[in-house]
Amino acid sequence: MSETPVRRRRSIATVCLSGDLTDKLEAAAAAGFDGVEIFENDLLTFGGSPAEVRRLAGELGLAIDMFQPFRDFEAMPEPQRRRNIDRAERKFGVMEALGTDLLLVCSNVQEESLDDPARAAADLRELAERAHQRGLRIGFEALAWGRHTRQWRQAWDIVSRADHPSLGLIVDSFHTLALRDDPGGIADLPGERIFYVQLADAPLLEMDVLQWSRHHRNFPGQGQLPVRRFLQAVLASGYAGPLSLEVFNDEFRAAPVRQTARDGLRSLIYAEAELAPACAAAPLPPAPKLAGIDFLEFAVNEPRRRELAGFLGRMGFRLSGHHRSKQVELYRRGQVNLVLNAEPDSASAWHFEMHGPSVSAMGFRVDDADRTLARAEALLCSRWEEPRGEGEAPLPQLRAPDGSLVCLVEDRAGEPPRWERDFHLLPSQLAAGDELLAIDHVAQALAPGQMDGFMLFYRAVFGLEPQGLWELPDPRGLVRSRAMVSPDGALRLPLNVSEARETATGRFISAAAGAGVHHIAFRTGEISAALGSGAPLLPIPANYYDDLAARFGLEEDAVVRLRASNLLYDADREGGEFFHTYTSTFADRFFFEFVERRGGYSQFGAPNAAVRLAAQARSQLAAKAGSA
Ligand SMILES: O=C(O)c1ccc(O)c(O)c1
Numbered sequence: 001m002s003e004t005p006v007r008r009r010r011s012i013a014t015v016c017l018s019g020d021l022t023d024k025l026e027a028a029a030a031a032g033f034d035g036v037e038i039f040e041n042d043l044l045t046f047g048g049s050p051a052e053v054r055r056l057a058g059e060l061g062l063a064i065d066m067f068q069p070f071r072d073f074e075a076m077p078e079p080q081r082r083r084n085i086d087r088a089e090r091k092f093g094v095m096e097a098l099g100t101d102l103l104l105v106c107s108n109v110q111e112e113s114l115d116d117p118a119r120a121a122a123d124l125r126e127l128a129e130r131a132h133q134r135g136l137r138i139g140f141e142a143l144a145w146g147r148h149t150r151q152w153r154q155a156w157d158i159v160s161r162a163d164h165p166s167l168g169l170i171v172d173s174f175h176t177l178a179l180r181d182d183p184g185g186i187a188d189l190p191g192e193r194i195f196y197v198q199l200a201d202a203p204l205l206e207m208d209v210l211q212w213s214r215h216h217r218n219f220p221g222q223g224q225l226p227v228r229r230f231l232q233a234v235l236a237s238g239y240a241g242p243l244s245l246e247v248f249n250d251e252f253r254a255a256p257v258r259q260t261a262r263d264g265l266r267s268l269i270y271a272e273a274e275l276a277p278a279c280a281a282a283p284l285p286p287a288p289k290l291a292g293i294d295f296l297e298f299a300v301n302e303p304r305r306r307e308l309a310g311f312l313g314r315m316g317f318r319l320s321g322h323h324r325s326k327q328v329e330l331y332r333r334g335q336v337n338l339v340l341n342a343e344p345d346s347a348s349a350w351h352f353e354m355h356g357p358s359v360s361a362m363g364f365r366v367d368d369a370d371r372t373l374a375r376a377e378a379l380l381c382s383r384w385e386e387p388r389g390e391g392e393a394p395l396p397q398l399r400a401p402d403g404s405l406v407c408l409v410e411d412r413a414g415e416p417p418r419w420e421r422d423f424h425l426l427p428s429q430l431a432a433g434d435e436l437l438a439i440d441h442v443a444q445a446l447a448p449g450q451m452d453g454f455m456l457f458y459r460a461v462f463g464l465e466p467q468g469l470w471e472l473p474d475p476r477g478l479v480r481s482r483a484m485v486s487p488d489g490a491l492r493l494p495l496n497v498s499e500a501r502e503t504a505t506g507r508f509i510s511a512a513a514g515a516g517v518h519h520i521a522f523r524t525g526e527i528s529a530a531l532g533s534g535a536p537l538l539p540i541p542a543n544y545y546d547d548l549a550a551r552f553g554l555e556e557d558a559v560v561r562l563r564a565s566n567l568l569y570d571a572d573r574e575g576g577e578f579f580h581t582y583t584s585t586f587a588d589r590f591f592f593e594f595v596e597r598r599g600g601y602s603q604f605g606a607p608n609a610a611v612r613l614a615a616q617a618r619s620q621l622a623a624k625a626g627s628a
């Protein structure tokens with residue numbers, strides 16, 4: 001076919017969003033949605049009339065696609081059957097006032113409903129005929145926990161038996177995929193008989209499907225369901241209506257509404273683009289090929305600059321350059337670049353005001369900076385341009401969800417990055433043989449509720465893949481950790497979140513006023529040589545080493561060496577080994593880690609996290625006692 005695909009309409013159910021109906025509509029419009037599904041409860045609890053909702057949506061440029069849900073309608077014995085018809089007629093009145101023509105009827109969950117598809121079809125046919133007379137339509141959706149109708153095929157069977165032009169099918173990815181039902185057959189339905197499509201993802205959880213649906217859904221790309229297969233089947237049917245998000249999620253209910261709405265639209269754009277050109281009018285530029293982290297920038301003021309420079313110096317970093325026009329210094333050790341930014345009136349200065357000494361920017365090595373920026377903007381990220389001095393190189397940058405910056409550094413084989421030319425470089429003072437090889441990973445602390453949004457950002461914009469979830473015991477609560485990793489492992493970003501305020505992650509969030517980088521790991525060659533003697537290390541208790549010998553069956557002298565160097569150890573099943581150690585924490589904010597990977601080890605030593613967290617809690621207490 002040669003016709004250019006038109007952009008498909010994108011919608012969101014009001015139940016996805018926090019706040020009252022006004023907040024929800026404003027956020028949906030601000031994000032850029034075309035329409036909304038009005039969830040009945042949001043209308044019932046709203047202070048204004050349905051006509052006012054219609055006016056507000058109209059002013060915001062939002063269509064009201066659908067009113068939902070209408071429950072427990074089909075296949076009821078009399079007298080409920082008749083009462084349900086009367087109940088529906090009243091809802092039709094509400095729909096007319098709202099200015100929407102589609103009502104979602106979800107499958108009956110009542111015990112007394114009849115196991116009689118013919119009756120269900122007859123009831124829905126009558127409802128559709130009544131709707132038709134008022135210019136309205138009915139869509140029938142199978143709830144995964146319906147009494148008799150649970151699968152899309154059963155709902156379709158009833159809809160096709162009823163055979164009324166004002167009755168169609170509604171499919172919802174969650175209900176289909178949560179039951180591990182095959183969405184493939186949806187492709188064979190006549191697309192115009194599908195009246196509406198709802199999309200949701202979810203993490204794989206072993207639990208009752210109703211509880212799973214009501215509390216743990218998330219946006220496509222944030223979970224583990226094969227939403228893409230579902231969407232592929234829907235599009236193959238020829239369905240031309242809106243794609244709509246319908247997510248019930250406890251964290252979303254508590255989250256800032258505009259961020260959730262923007263995440264929702266980002267997830268839809270991303271989901272569509274993965275299926276381009278079937279779906280998106282303008283396919284997204286491809287995700288970058290990532291070659292690791294080129295530099296990290298720290299926001300500092302003058303006293304913190306001196307302090308941090310001292311800390312870096314003890315880890316073997318040397319002052320390696322002064323920016324030509326700004327109060328910015330480059331520190332280097334081997335392949336690792338750290339930049340201290342004290343420039344007034346800069347993005348970094350603003351970051352310092354908000355968060356104190358902190359990582360204000362990460363430089364990602366990408367194959368094509370402009371293309372990556374175009375992709376990011378298409379995925380609703382904003383770009384940032386820092387003022388530049390005469391002749392200085394432009395550095396494409398975009399904002400991460402926490403307000404920090406991601407700089408896109410073009411990786412030009414063998415050549416130094418363009419930004420280096422903006423520095424007066426100092427003659428290198430290479431220490432021989434023990435240089436740092438790379439920034440191995442950068443871990444971020446997130447506030448509760450931020451994991452899904454950050455995960456989607458790194459996945460959609462940069463093509464990072466979410467790894468398994470780790471639960472790390474801190475003495476003061478649980479920390480959940482999930483790493484986002486580029487396909488070849490060149491870029492690794494663990495994301496940590498904790499509900500408990502006194503865990504290392506919780507303390508960071510309160511001390512640093514929100515999400516941010518809380519540790520940076522450097523990859524070394526032979527780690528004991530790379531450590532030297534200067535780095536201020538976090539002490540590891542002797543008990544750890546006794547256990548280590550038992551767990552891995554290490555030789556006595558190997559354990560002695562680990563202990564002497566304060567090293568933690570992990571190994572994977574394939575014989576890969578991991579040696580690592582942590583520094584003390586700088587200004588109660590962030591700390592560093594040195595890691596050596598051997599034999600293809602690709603994890604982060606999560607089994608050792610508890611030891612690290614406990615040691616940090618102990619030194620935190622000691623510091624408190626010292627200052628009291
Ligand atoms: O959880 C529910 O009741 C419910 C209601 C309407 C829907 O569209 C749905 O998918 C679930």
Ligand SMILES: [Mg+2]
Binds near residue numbers: 141172
């Ligand atoms: Mg639904």
